[in-house]
Amino acid sequence: MSFLLQVINGLQVGSIYALVALGYNMVYGIVQLINFAHGDIIMVGAYGAYVVLVLCGLPVWVAVLASIALCVIAGVGIEKVAYSRLRNHNAPRISLLITAIGVSIFLQNLFQLIFGSAGIPFPSMFQVAPINLGGLNISFVTILTIVVTVLLMIALQLLVGKTKIGKAMRAVSEDADAAKLMGINTNSTVAFTFGLGSGLAAVGSVLYSNAYPMITPFMGSMLGLKAFVAAVLGGIGSIPGAMLGGFIMGIVESLTKGYISTQLADAVVFGILIVVLLVKPSGLLGRNATEKV
Amino acid sequence: MSEMLKVENLNVSYGAIHAVKGISFSVNAGEIITLIGANGAGKTTTMHAISGLIRSGGGITFCGQSIHGMAAHKIVKLGLAQVPEGRRVFAKMTVQENLEMGAYGRKDKAAIADDLERIFQRLPRLQERRRQLAGTLSGGEQQMLAIGRAVMAAPKMLLLDEPSMGLSPILVHEVFSYIQDINAAGVTILLVEQNAKMALSIASRAYVLETGAIAMSGDAEALAKDPQVQRVYLGG
Ligand SMILES: Nc1ncnc2c1ncn2[C@@H]1O[C@H](COP(=O)(O)OP(=O)(O)OP(=O)(O)O)[C@@H](O)[C@H]1O
Ligand SMILES: [Mg+2]
Numbered sequence: 001m002s003f004l005l006q007v008i009n010g011l012q013v014g015s016i017y018a019l020v021a022l023g024y025n026m027v028y029g030i031v032q033l034i035n036f037a038h039g040d041i042i043m044v045g046a047y048g049a050y051v052v053l054v055l056c057g058l059p060v061w062v063a064v065l066a067s068i069a070l071c072v073i074a075g076v077g078i079e080k081v082a083y084s085r086l087r088n089h090n091a092p093r094i095s096l097l098i099t100a101i102g103v104s105i106f107l108q109n110l111f112q113l114i115f116g117s118a119g120i121p122f123p124s125m126f127q128v129a130p131i132n133l134g135g136l137n138i139s140f141v142t143i144l145t146i147v148v149t150v151l152l153m154i155a156l157q158l159l160v161g162k163t164k165i166g167k168a169m170r171a172v173s174e175d176a177d178a179a180k181l182m183g184i185n186t187n188s189t190v191a192f193t194f195g196l197g198s199g200l201a202a203v204g205s206v207l208y209s210n211a212y213p214m215i216t217p218f219m220g221s222m223l224g225l226k227a228f229v230a231a232v233l234g235g236i237g238s239i240p241g242a243m244l245g246g247f248i249m250g251i252v253e254s255l256t257k258g259y260i261s262t263q264l265a266d267a268v269v270f271g272i273l274i275v276v277l278l279v280k281p282s283g284l285l286g287r288n289a290t291e292k293v
Numbered sequence: 294m295s296e297m298l299k300v301e302n303l304n305v306s307y308g309a310i311h312a313v314k315g316i317s318f319s320v321n322a323g324e325i326i327t328l329i330g331a332n333g334a335g336k337t338t339t340m341h342a343i344s345g346l347i348r349s350g351g352g353i354t355f356c357g358q359s360i361h362g363m364a365a366h367k368i369v370k371l372g373l374a375q376v377p378e379g380r381r382v383f384a385k386m387t388v389q390e391n392l393e394m395g396a397y398g399r400k401d402k403a404a405i406a407d408d409l410e411r412i413f414q415r416l417p418r419l420q421e422r423r424r425q426l427a428g429t430l431s432g433g434e435q436q437m438l439a440i441g442r443a444v445m446a447a448p449k450m451l452l453l454d455e456p457s458m459g460l461s462p463i464l465v466h467e468v469f470s471y472i473q474d475i476n477a478a479g480v481t482i483l484l485v486e487q488n489a490k491m492a493l494s495i496a497s498r499a500y501v502l503e504t505g506a507i508a509m510s511g512d513a514e515a516l517a518k519d520p521q522v523q524r525v526y527l528g529g
Contacts (some may be wrong), residue, residue, distance in 0.1 A: 164397070171394050177346050178381040180365035181374065183398025183446060222336050 006135060006258040007135060007251055012142045012211065012293055014148035014250020019204030020227030021242035022156065023075075023197025023236065029173040029237040030193045033096050036105035037078055039224015041198050045071045045205030046215040047111060050122060060125045068202040075198025076191050078103055086161025104220075120214040125206070143259050144252040145207045145236060152200060159196075160239060169193055173237075244284055248272075297322045297356060297450055297481050298343070298373070304350035305338050312338045314474035314505040315351070320450070325472075325482040325512065327492040329526055330502035336485040338455045343483075344368055344375045356449065371397040376456060380439040380483075384428030388419050390429050391438055395445030399414070405445070412441045415474065432466040442472060450481040458490045464465050469495055489526035493517040502525070 020042060026034045048070035053063040072207040082099050128140035160166040168189045173180040176186050208223065209215055226249060246253025249269055276284065298320040307314040313335045320326045330336050342349035345365035353361040360368050363466050374395075383391050392412060396405045412419035416437050422430065436456055443451055453472065457465040471492055476482050486492035493499055493513045501509040501522065509516065514529060 164430065167386070167390060168393060170386060174383045174385060175381055177365075178377060178383065180346060180395075181344060181369060181377060182383075182442070183366045183369035184394075185364070187365045215387045 002192065006254045008136070008138060008142060008146075009258075010251030010254030011247060012145045012250070014230075014256060015209075016204045016208045016246075017036070017227045017230040017249050018243045018246025019149055019152065019207075020201045021231040021246045022239060023201050024228055024231040025237055025239060025242040026169070026193050026197045027236070028231070028241070029134040030169060030190055031083070032093065032237075033083065033100065034236075035194075035197075036097070036100040036224075036227070037085075037107060038075075038084075038197065038201065039220035040104050041071050041075055041201045041220065042205040042208065043111060043215070043217060043220035044074050045105065046122065046209045046219065047115060048202075048214060049185040049206050049209065050120060050127075051261075053125065054123055057255070063125070064203075064206055067206055068199050070204035071198040071205070075194040075201075079191055079194040084190070087190075087192040088187075108217050108220070115217065117217060119129070119214040119216045122215050123207040124213065125210055130174045139211045148203065148207065151204065154237065156196075156200075165192060166273055176194070176237055182230075211281065224232065226269070229269065232274035233273050233276055234282055235283030237287070238283070238285045241285035248284075295322050295398040296320075296354075297314040297324075298483065299337075299352070299354040300343065301352040301354075302350075303339065303342055303353070305335070305342050305347060312367045312505055313342065313349070314508050316500075316502070316505070318500050318510065320363035320483050322481055324474075324498065325476050325484060325496045326369060327484045327486055327489075327496035328450075328502055329486050329489040329492055331487070331525075333504075334502040336502055336504040336507075337454055338493070340375060340377075340452050340483075343372070343452060366398065367414060369446055369448075372447070373452070373509075374443040374448035374450075375452040376439050376443045376454065376460065378454035380432075380435045382438050382442070383445045384426065386427060387424050388427055388430070388438060389423040391442050392419075392445050396447070398497050399447060404447070404521070407424065408445055408447065412444060415471070416441055428514060433460055433467065436460060436468055437471065440468070440475070444475060444480075448480060450482045450483065451475060452485070455487060456484070457491060458488060465491060489522070490517075 023038045024281050042088060045067045046157045049063045049067040052058050052066040053060065082103050083096060086096050086099060120276065125139050126144060130137045130139050131143060160169060168179065168184045171182065171184060174188045180186055229240050230245035230249040233248060234241030252272060253269050256268040260268065296319050296386065300319065301317045302315045303313055304315050316339065328336055328339065339466060341347045342354055344364050345360065345368045350358065355373050369512065370491065382406060383394065392409055399405055419438055420439060427435065430438060440456065456468050456472065472482060472484065473495055484492055485494060493516060496513040498511065499516050500507050500512045509522065
């Protein structure tokens with residue numbers, strides 16, 4: 001029975017990795033940039049929810065929506081202020097990468113300045129009793145996290161597969177110049193992608209802060225790094241890859257913590273990443289590097 | 294005949310390489326004009342500059358309006374579409390999705406559906422393969438798809454960059470007959486080609502581009518008989 005519990009816990013943390021990894025992969029897919037500031041968006045979302053919930057005393061749903069709105073604005077703002085001009089002037093990719101690291105450091109220091117570097121306890125948003133599923137007592141947040149993540153993934157698949165903006169996203173990621181010749185505004189499509197990834201990260205952020213209720217200006221670093229590993233594991237640039245990579249990471253981490261050792265969990269996770277990349281450098285669901293012309 | 298596209302003193306540089314050196318030409322409404330030239334003459338660069346994909350110096354006027362410096366997607370909405378060199382279909386999207394992308398800037402749903410139907414009637418092989426990924430089509434089918442996709446923008450004028458590239462003679466004839474049909478339906482054509490013989494056979498006028506400058510221009514039939522054009526571009 002405890003094995004099943006470990007798997008469920010793994011699915012919970014894996015859901016959060018997946019939600020954040022999607023942002024890395026969608027952005028990489030469309031502009032070939034590893035957006036190192038994406039992890040810090042999680043932190044921004046957590047502080048946003050905290051301010052609305054605790055300092056303003058507003059209801060939970062307002063806090064969730066405000067957190068999502070704040071992250072979307074931050075994500076699109078970062079793209080517009082920091083990245084888009086570099087891209088439109090054909091700056092070398094390394095300049096963009098360094099800019100992303102700079103944005104990450106900026107955000108961490110900005111929030112440290114406003115809220116201090118000590119951790120702030122995050123209130124429990126969903127005070128619901130654990131739910132008994134076939135003899136297992138599972139916390140409400142765990143179930144909520146998994147259900148919300150699965151629903152968001154289905155919605156995302158429909159958005160990318162069926163809607164006009166989703167098709168534009170796919171067209172721009174395949175061939176940006178050809179997409180422009182179709183009449184697609186690539187700049188706004190890229191901004192939309194940043195906003196979408198940031199919105200998903202905000203949901204991940206709220207769910208994460210409920211499971212691990214202590215927020216700090218640096219909380220995005222490790223979580224962002226792990227989500228990035230999940231993205232690479234699943235295949236950088238691939239949306240299904242982000243989902244698969246996130247769930248695998250979460251389950252492996254949870255099982256390692258449960259059966260081997262808590263200290264080793266990160267080592268095992270990174271070890272798996274190295275092995276997968278040695279066997280399949282493009283990640284589990286990534287396109288082969290050779291396929292790219 | 295009214296002037297549809299006017300290019301004046303167009304200049305493009307890639308760093309130290311001056312790829313297009315102050316060329317001027319114009320295309321009248323309803324015409325098929327061809328721009329011929331050898332590898333590296335600056336044909337694609339000229340097309341990209343007109344479509345707004347790269348920065349350029351000089352003036353570009355389309356239907357009386359300056360489009361120089363305008364964003365590429367806005368130029369398409371004005372009615373100037375391009376079939377880029379090397380087809381550039383969206384390989385991981387279906388044939389039908391590719392065609393729908395061509396109409397991205399249009400809002401008239403009913404007319405888009407009509408145009409899609411008309412293209413499928415003209416190109417039945419694409420209709421059979423409408424749910425297939427574009428990357429799995431043959432080279433000839435991909436070229437037809439790339440042209441059909443641009444037609445879906447309902448353009449007033451179409452730029453075509455080497456549509457005959459890499460195709461067998463039979464397929465080249467198919468592609469050129471499709472281009473002539475599009476022109477007959479009222480679309481002005483600017484055709485870039487290395488296959489000078491085919492291009493001169495369907496064009497009314499031609500410009501010859503050599504290392505970024507226009508070396509000759511005039512009536513297509515007359516140019517096809519010019520000894521120098523014959524020697525350099527027609528292998529005679
Ligand atoms: N992105 C680029 N960076 C640097 N130089 C370029 C670039 N694109 C083209 N050039 C150079 O500009 C010149 C014109 O190239 P262009 O592609 O316009 O020629 P083209 O006439 O279309 O040739 P082809 O028939 O081979 O397609 C060439 O010397 C080419 O090397
Ligand atoms: Mg060319």
